[in-house]
Amino acid sequence: MRAHNLKLLAKCNTTESGVTPGHVSESHAKKCAAYLSENWRRSGLGGLMLRAKSKSKSAKSGKSFLLEGFNTYNKTLGDFDANKQRLHTLIVKNHKLGVVRKRLPGFHDIEVELIEWLNKLFHRRVELWEAHGLRQGPETQGQASFSFHQDTEEDEDVLYTVVVKLTADVLGEPPSAMRIVGQAVDFMYGPTAGASATFLADLFHTSVAPTSENEHLKMTYFFKAAS
16 A cells, blocks of 8 residues: 555655645535535434425426435444444435535535646646545544545546535644555644645545544545546
């Protein structure tokens, strides 16, 4: 893993952690976090209810839509629990991006910002392929915090990962962190809502066990080269 990462990182300018810090609009992040906090279920089969903006009962676009979590990814920091993982994760497959862009406040605004950011950072046109919502905290390490893995495991064409922390730290709270295998230091997220981490998707990386007692909401965006 270390040799693989060093080979990749040698080809690009990066920080000591292997992750490039960034920031999207705080208002967009807070808007997304507020909707998630209100509508993301913590019981039953979980999922996020995306309410229709249209009041028309006859239009297909007017129906509410349940965005579900995943429950088969066992590379977690804590003891894996499939039933709980479904509660604390969300998966936005490519064919669902359209409805999520329309109904999840802030999601598309953040996407647009990130596309511009990646274009400037890597001088490459990209498009969003998939996204994952995560509810991370001390109680969800077996579901939403992940051990060593790559973000190209399911699709090797994914180029870049950007994780956006949608919630702000409270004053004095230890920062949320992640680690790129082989790097000298861990990456620490900024304290404000909208702080982000950008890295090459093929790098082996891991979550860092939280030292804060607080829970945070994150949205992970996966990008491919634009078609």
